[in-house]
Amino acid sequence: MTETTQTGGAAPGAATVAHSVVRLPPGLYFVATPIGAARDITLRGLDILASAEVLAAEDTRTLRHLLDIHGVALSGRPLLAYHEHSGAAVRPRLLGALAEGKSVAYASEAGTPLVADPGFQLGRAAIEAGFSVFAAPGPSAVLAALTVSGLPSDRFLFAGFPPATRAARKTWLREMKTVQATLIFYESPKRVGQMLIDLAETLGQERRAAVARELTKRFEEVRRGTLAELAAGFAGQAVKGEIVVLVDRAATIRAGAEEVEAALRERLVHLRVREAAAEVAEALGLPRREVYQMALRLEGER
Numbered sequence: 001m002t003e004t005t006q007t008g009g010a011a012p013g014a015a016t017v018a019h020s021v022v023r024l025p026p027g028l029y030f031v032a033t034p035i036g037a038a039r040d041i042t043l044r045g046l047d048i049l050a051s052a053e054v055l056a057a058e059d060t061r062t063l064r065h066l067l068d069i070h071g072v073a074l075s076g077r078p079l080l081a082y083h084e085h086s087g088a089a090v091r092p093r094l095l096g097a098l099a100e101g102k103s104v105a106y107a108s109e110a111g112t113p114l115v116a117d118p119g120f121q122l123g124r125a126a127i128e129a130g131f132s133v134f135a136a137p138g139p140s141a142v143l144a145a146l147t148v149s150g151l152p153s154d155r156f157l158f159a160g161f162p163p164a165t166r167a168a169r170k171t172w173l174r175e176m177k178t179v180q181a182t183l184i185f186y187e188s189p190k191r192v193g194q195m196l197i198d199l200a201e202t203l204g205q206e207r208r209a210a211v212a213r214e215l216t217k218r219f220e221e222v223r224r225g226t227l228a229e230l231a232a233g234f235a236g237q238a239v240k241g242e243i244v245v246l247v248d249r250a251a252t253i254r255a256g257a258e259e260v261e262a263a264l265r266e267r268l269v270h271l272r273v274r275e276a277a278a279e280v281a282e283a284l285g286l287p288r289r290e291v292y293q294m295a296l297r298l299e300g301e302r
């Protein structure tokens with residue numbers, strides 16, 4: 001059966017958005033949904049939501065709203081709530097539907113399921129039971145933020161939400177200090193100011209970074225600068241909305257030798273070798289031992 005529905009109240013002759021009801025092969029379909037702008041859903045994502053025999057969602061109201069916007073009818077199909085608290089109870093029902101040869105579509109509240117959202121355990125259980133698992137890829141705040149950050153995109157580490165308490169967060173951040181990749185964090189607006197201070201203190205004041213807020217929405221904003229500048233900019237500000245924080249990789253001494261040498265020479269005029277090395281390592285987010293070796297060499301040349 002194929003049904004084509006026009007949505008979006010398009011004027012005659014204007015481009016239209018359409019979805020089709022199709023016969024889906026049995027299996028579990030993870031469908032990415034918008035992180036803001038409702039039209040950021042793929043046509044295939046809509047087809048799957050219009051066609052799956054069983055629907056499940058982290059937030060059923062949000063999914064219903066999205067289906068309404070795009071003119072997708074539920075048509076009596078079951079829509080189950082599958083979230084952090086209901087997962088263990090609802091998973092067997094979804095696996096049961098898969099065992100009956102049905103197609104099951106799952107959407108998290110926003111963005112890509114499994115990315116700081118439920119879905120991993122469901123996907124793993126489906127795979128272990130031998131069912132097919134499919135992705136309908138689409139929006140995710142990680143990639144949207146990386147795209148607009150101006151930071152290197154060749155290699156990145158998505159670290160999710162940092163621990164909420166300061167001591168745990170700083171210990172957790174220290175483990176990432178020398179990672180050679182752009183670091184990407186999700187953070188709540190309440191904590192972003194303190195998070196930027198902690199990032200500057202643990203990874204280095206001078207590291208380049210970006211804060212992406214409310215991407216694809218009305219109050220979208222991207223701030224870019226060093227961690228010290230961003231921390232100062234957010235200090236004492238009440239921030240609202242959804243936020244991604246991105247931090248450039250640690251400079252390697254080889255890559256930034258001139259910068260490190262200049263910083264050391266400046267300090268060696270008035271500091272001992274050990275103190276100068278400690279300050280520079282801290283400011284540039286570099287391994288102390290390597291900076292100390294460089295400082296010793298420069299001191300020997302003086």
Ligand code: SAM
Nearest residue numbers: 035111112115117140141186187214215242243
């Ligand atoms: N599964 C989602 C994804 O693929 O991006 C992420 C879900 S996670 C529970 C929600 C977090 O994602 C927010 O707290 C925020 O850090 C980030 N986020 C989601 N939408 C965003 C947006 N429009 N702009 C900036 N960050 C966003």
